[in-house]
Amino acid sequence: MFLKTALLVLKKDVAIEVKSYEIISTTLFFAVSCVLIFSFAFVKEGEAVNAELVPAGVLWIAVAFAGLLAIGRIFERERYGETMRALLLAPAPRSAIYVGKLLGVVLLLLLTELLLVPMIAFVFHAPLFAWPLPFAGLLVTGTIGFAAIGTMFASMLIRSRAREVMLPILLYPFTIPVLIGGVWGTASLLGEEPSVPVATMWMAILSAYDVVAITLSLWVFEPLMIE
Amino acid sequence: MRKVFLPLLLVTAAMFVYAPIIIARAPFESTMFLLQKIFYFHVPAWMAGSAGITISALGGLWFVFKGDRRADWYAVSGAEVALMFGAMGLATGPMWARKAWGVWWQWDAKLTIALLLFLVFVSYLLLRKYGGPGSDKLSAAVALFGLAMSPFVYYAVDIWRTIHPANTVVPSLGPGMRGAFWFCAVTFLMFCALLVAVRVRLERLRSTLDDLYLAEDE
Amino acid sequence: MLKRFLAFLFVAMMSAAVYAQQPKPGTETFLPVDQLPPSEQMPSAPYVIAAYALVWLIAMFYLWTIWRRIGKVEADMKGLERMRAKGNSGR
Numbered sequence: 001m002f003l004k005t006a007l008l009v010l011k012k013d014v015a016i017e018v019k020s021y022e023i024i025s026t027t028l029f030f031a032v033s034c035v036l037i038f039s040f041a042f043v044k045e046g047e048a049v050n051a052e053l054v055p056a057g058v059l060w061i062a063v064a065f066a067g068l069l070a071i072g073r074i075f076e077r078e079r080y081g082e083t084m085r086a087l088l089l090a091p092a093p094r095s096a097i098y099v100g101k102l103l104g105v106v107l108l109l110l111l112t113e114l115l116l117v118p119m120i121a122f123v124f125h126a127p128l129f130a131w132p133l134p135f136a137g138l139l140v141t142g143t144i145g146f147a148a149i150g151t152m153f154a155s156m157l158i159r160s161r162a163r164e165v166m167l168p169i170l171l172y173p174f175t176i177p178v179l180i181g182g183v184w185g186t187a188s189l190l191g192e193e194p195s196v197p198v199a200t201m202w203m204a205i206l207s208a209y210d211v212v213a214i215t216l217s218l219w220v221f222e223p224l225m226i227e
Numbered sequence: 228m229r230k231v232f233l234p235l236l237l238v239t240a241a242m243f244v245y246a247p248i249i250i251a252r253a254p255f256e257s258t259m260f261l262l263q264k265i266f267y268f269h270v271p272a273w274m275a276g277s278a279g280i281t282i283s284a285l286g287g288l289w290f291v292f293k294g295d296r297r298a299d300w301y302a303v304s305g306a307e308v309a310l311m312f313g314a315m316g317l318a319t320g321p322m323w324a325r326k327a328w329g330v331w332w333q334w335d336a337k338l339t340i341a342l343l344l345f346l347v348f349v350s351y352l353l354l355r356k357y358g359g360p361g362s363d364k365l366s367a368a369v370a371l372f373g374l375a376m377s378p379f380v381y382y383a384v385d386i387w388r389t390i391h392p393a394n395t396v397v398p399s400l401g402p403g404m405r406g407a408f409w410f411c412a413v414t415f416l417m418f419c420a421l422l423v424a425v426r427v428r429l430e431r432l433r434s435t436l437d438d439l440y441l442a443e444d445e
Numbered sequence: 446m447l448k449r450f451l452a453f454l455f456v457a458m459m460s461a462a463v464y465a466q467q468p469k470p471g472t473e474t475f476l477p478v479d480q481l482p483p484s485e486q487m488p489s490a491p492y493v494i495a496a497y498a499l500v501w502l503i504a505m506f507y508l509w510t511i512w513r514r515i516g517k518v519e520a521d522m523k524g525l526e527r528m529r530a531k532g533n534s535g536r
Contacts, residue, residue, distance in 0.1 A: 022357045029353060033346070045334070114348055149372070156368060159360030169353055173346040174372055180339075220368045223291045236450060248496075260514075262489040265496045272500065311507045315500050322496035326489055416455060418504075425511055428447055432518045439525050 012150045018168055026165045033172035040124060042166055044187070052191030053183065055126035060182045062116050063109065064146065064175065070108050071150035072167050074101055075158050084158060094222040098151060102214075105147040131189045134199040141206035142182035148172045148213040174213075181206045232424060239421055242414040253407040263422035265323040270397070272315035276371055278419050280348070283363025284374035287367025296434070299363050302370060304426035306351045308419055313345045328390060334376045337383035337391045344380060345431075355406055449510055458501065 017023055041057030044050070078084040087097055117139075121128040128135060153170045157163040185202030188195045246267075256263035320338070320389030321331040323408035328421075332338065351369045354362050384393050398409055 020357075022310060026357060029346075029349060036342075036346075040334075040339075043334070102402050152368065153365070156361070156365040157358075158360050159359075160365070164355050166354060166358055169350045170369060173350055174376075175341070176343055213372075216368075216371060216375060220288075220291065220371060224368060226363050232450065236454060238456060240454060240458070261493055264493055268500050301446065307507075311503060315503050318458070318499040318503065319496040322492045322499070326492055368467070425447070429511060429515050429518065432515065432522075436518055436521055436525070439522065443525065443529070 011060060022162070026162070026169060029169055030165070031129065031173075035175075035177060037064065037172065037179060040176060041183050044184065046049055049198050050191075052126075052187045055120050055124035055128065055179050056183045056186035056190060058124070059113075059116060059120050059128075059157070059186065060142070062120075063113060063143065063182075064172075064179060064210075066116075067105075067109050067146050067150060068141075068168055071105055071147070071154045071171075072164060074105055074151065075154055078157050088225060094225050096227070098155065098217060098221040100146055101155065102144075102151045105151050106144055109139045109143045109147060110140070112176075113143065124191055127194075128186075128190070131194060131196060131199070134196050134203065135189055137203045138182055138185045138199060138206065141203055142178050142185075145178040145206055145210045145213055146175050148217055152213075152217040152221065153176065154222070176207065177209060181209070235417060235421060239414060239417040242410070242417070246411055246414055249407045249410050252403070254278075254401065254403045256404070259327065262323060262326050265319050266396075267411045268406065269316060269319040269323065270279045270351075270408070272312045272319060273380075273417040274412055275419035276309045276316055277294070277381075278314035278375060278416060279305045279307075279312060279423070280344075280374055280377050281305070282405040282423060283309060283351075284370040287370040291364050297431075299367075300427045300430035300434070302363075302367060303352075303355060304334050304423045304430065306355075306366075307426055308349050308422045310345070310348045310352065312415070312419065312421070313341075313348065317345060321353065335383075335389040335391060336387040337380060337389050340376065340383055341380045342386075344373060344376050347376065424444075447515060448512070449517075451508060454508065455505075458504070 008072055038057075038061070041061050044053055074086070079088065088094065090097075117128055120126060150167075150171055154167060157166055157170075160166055181202045185199045185206070188198040188202070234346045250264055253264070253267070255261070274394060285301050286298045286301030286305055289295060290302055324333070325331050347369065351366050351373070354366050358365065381394065383389055383390055399410065
């Protein structure tokens with residue numbers, strides 16, 4: 001009886017899934033994104049997992065996943081309390097809402113990183129504090145880039161049906177470049193030959209990414225939020 | 228639009244028939260010989276993919292800012308067609324790379340960004356299909372970001388040190404190869420236009436069907 | 446009407462694939478003297494053929510998916526027509 005019920009539940013779920021393949025396709029895509037994220041964090045130019053890449057990779061992956069959680073929840077309060085309409089009715093440019101939310105996410109992520117960095121430096125014996133200024137620059141520019149895209153998509157997904165799974169699916173292809181920049185920039189500060197110019201180069205790339213991301217988000221935020 | 232479709236179809240079909248001949252007649256490239264001929268479908272496929280991405284992003288923006296539902300048809304059609312041509316590009320590239328570089332794939336800047344762009348439009352279609360109401364406008368934002376990413380695929384060879392052949396190859400092609408290349412490029416672009424037209428037709432039919440259902444309910 | 450166009454495109458592409466078999470690549474074009482062309486050519490051919498085949502397959506697959514979806518929509522429309530006719534005749 002027990003087994004029969006269990007199998008019936010399974011059969012029902014499979015029958016529904018086969019109609020639309022929703023869970024399977026979104027899960028597969030998420031899995032592929034994950035593999036890519038890990039591969040960029042830990043494999044550079046064919047050689048897997050060398051010493052300086054690991055702490056950098058772990059740091060940025062932690063930021064990425066924590067950021068995903070944070071961004072997913074950022075509009076939860078609005079949705080739950082149905083205060084989104086009140087926000088939208090405010091006599092202020094809509095893009096101000098975006099910037100406000102963005103600053104909130106960035107602050108939250110920077111606080112998280114404040115905890116993450118010492119922890120990773122301790123666990124991996126990584127000299128993350130050796131070059132504080134370039135490292136901080138990388139963290140800030142990378143976090144802003146991640147948050148910019150994330151806030152943009154999270155705000156659009158408020159009314160969406162499959163919002164929890166859609167957010168990572170939309171977010172990861174766009175934020176993999178941020179991840180690459182952050183990881184390889186940080187890695188260039190670790191290891192036997194730390195190179196500040198390389199880190200600065202990655203910081204410049206991340207800054208450019210931030211500018212483009214925020215500009216585009218500001219441009220489309222208003223018409224897309226008029227719902 | 229309809230009057231142009233059939234002649235366009237015939238011309239494109241004829242060009243497709245002739246393309247292998249013109250490719251076979253093109254002179255061999257001095258280091259890659261036969262292998263180089265993959266270039267005649269690889270580059271046009273990506274050109275057509277970029278065209279699809281542009282159509283998708285512009286259609287999406289027009290839909291968001293002007294509210295014209297038909298622009299949304301072009302947005303989704305452009306994205307699907309771009310995905311198809313991207314798949315062609317991603318499939319033909321490794322075929323060449325296996326012999327040219329010895330590996331099927333390399334994580335250099337150009338290939339990575341191209342793959343990410345492909346994933347962006349996969350996520351576009353997933354959003355479309357499973358996102359529920361409002362996903363048509365959100366997907367316009369996705370397409371726009373995709374369009375912003377797209378020039379980096381082309382300029383990656385200039386900005387970063389990559390293993391992929393440079394952008395100077397196409398302008399410096401010899402006469403026999405130049406003709407074959409641009410012939411294939413035009414063929415693929417026309418094929419792209421045709422596919423978008425057919426796909427838009429599907430959307431138009433779906434829209435008519437929806438209207439019929441709504442009329443039924445009244 | 447549209448399905449006829451699609452059918453035409455299918456036939457055209459198939460005939461292109463058949464027609465393209467005729468001129469053999471490599472035997473009628475310039476070959477450089479300082480290299481040994483046959484030993485270079487042989488390993489390349491499978492890759493070129495595979496690349497070409499993939500292009501066709503992907504195009505065919507996509508056209509087939511469009512065909513299928515249009516078929517579904519047209520079937521729905523016919524169903525709706527029938528329902529409406531039944532509704533009208535029932536009154």
